[in-house]
Amino acid sequence: MNDLLEYTLRLGDDALIAAQRTGEWIAAAPQLEEDVALGNVALDQLGQARSLLQYAGSLDGRTEDELAYFRDEREFRNLQLCELPTGDFAHAMARLLYFATYQHLLYDELRSSADETLAGVAGKAVKEVAYHVDHATQWVLRLGDGTDESHRRMQAALEALWPYTAEMFASDDVVRRLSVAVDPSTLEEEWTRRVTAVIDESTCERPTSSYQHSGGRSGRHTEHMGFLLAELQHVARSHPGATW
């Protein structure tokens, strides 16, 4: 697979799988206003996924839907962080803080990529994810510095997802060879600074676990991914070749 395709799939799959999980909150959020807010987040993520998968598809003659619905698990390139089950609302906000802060730094850099399509997608997405960071931040502050129960849950969620964060910054030959890509290892320091500032202000402790999972970028996923894809793909796969 060529590097540009591989790279675009990574970004597109991150956004797609994140959207699939965020979408689970619609009709299940803690209050109506949050159903609407998370609906916006999910729609932004799905919009990014579509732009990126359309671009990826244009590189090897597939459509966004062929990529989303007719690839098997091992062909998906997303971070494991994005596919983990939804968990409670604290987990959702911890994941959004970690992921959107990463996406924000990434898209901000990618805006000046020599690849015009990637730069264009990033230019639009960077504003969307800035809002996601803000939304997650507001909630991490409120949950961390709210009640004893919310503090305990927020801390637990930050801890539970921390071991899935290093994968975001793993550099490899693909990003090193590909001049139009952002090498994510360059983002880690600033990411850590920003996330730490939010966690500190929320009165939670920044997790320190050093063990880190990996594998998503090479198609090795968690057990949860199979179920996620089964749900996402089953209608389309039951009617191959159909138009919807």
Added chain:
Amino acid sequence: MDFQATIDADGRIEPRDAMPDGYRKTLIRQIAQHAHSEIIGMQPEGNWISRAPSLRRKAILMAKVQDEAGHGLYLYAAAETLGVDRADLLDLLHSGKQKYSSIFNYPTLTWADIGAIGWLVDGAAIVNQVPLCRCSYGPYARAMVRVCKEESFHQRQGFEILYTLSKGTEAQKAMAQDALNRWWWPSLMMFGPPDAASTHSEQSMAWGIKRHSNDELRQRFVDMTVPQADVLGLRVPDDGLVYEDGHYRFTEPDFTELYDVVKGNGPCNQQRLSHRVKAHQDGAWVREAAAAYAEKQAARKESAA
């Protein structure tokens, strides 16, 4: 101008105006039921967001279900202008003391059901709601203007889903017809019992809350929908359907089914309500945390000042 004079002059009643107790109660009941229907109505479609068969459809469906949350929100706000609190109305929904539209107690079994809901259920809702934009109570009328404006895409996207299916494979066509067969009668029942058996209608008409009778609106819906079914190449499951004098005469739905579903015996009553209650309970600690944080921040501001 007093209440009745305002109503007679087709004016609008605003929140702090004097109004008969019955008017207030009727409105609270109706607006709350409408709001409950919006948020319960998120479920039958919401459970297809994860399975929508194309990314374009997934985005449209997400936006639509999200709109329904927004509509619930506008309507609860309209009810609150009458002196009730949203939290209390939600409690009444959760305890089964207030109802929501029975249509949402039917299951969505295939992707075509998402098309049928948009086309038929939203279509029926629009027929019901457009006259409410002229309802005598200002905040309700204004909320409905916003809802109707936003809902205009809901019905079209449903029709488009079915249109695509009806032009698709044999399996897709069968799916579309099956959905129409299952949703047709419940949609007709969305307009409520026949006029002769409707308990609240007369007073609501006199108060300018309701502008047309149930049967009138039902007929309008059938007249509008049958030609659309022809375009889809689908068969409306009513052997008694005939066109005469500019209207489609149709078989009266079996209203005993409606009463049964209202009583709680629909296929999904339990499921819908318990999902709603669970989301509310699961979110309690989040709402408490937000309130606690707001209090702490206010106290900090106070002590800093």
Added chain:
Amino acid sequence: MIEPLWEVFVRSRRGLSHTHVGSLHAPDATMALRNARDVYTRRQEGVSIWVVRASDITASSPDEKDEFFDPAGDKVYRHPTFYEVPEGVEHL
């Protein structure tokens, strides 16, 4: 626990005033503003938002509306249509 109610005002585009669009619940002003963005500007309805705690609004009472508003009724000379303009006069 009851979350406060906020009234939402949106400026639909530059050059226009903020207009009341509805209300929502939020625990504090920061969240109220964000919720207002998500709930009331999903279709590009606005370029600026105000949120005001509903309990902070002082409103005129319908009981007082006669003395508040009726006295303005006979001041017809405040309206330009009160004045006669001779034929042929422009820019007036």
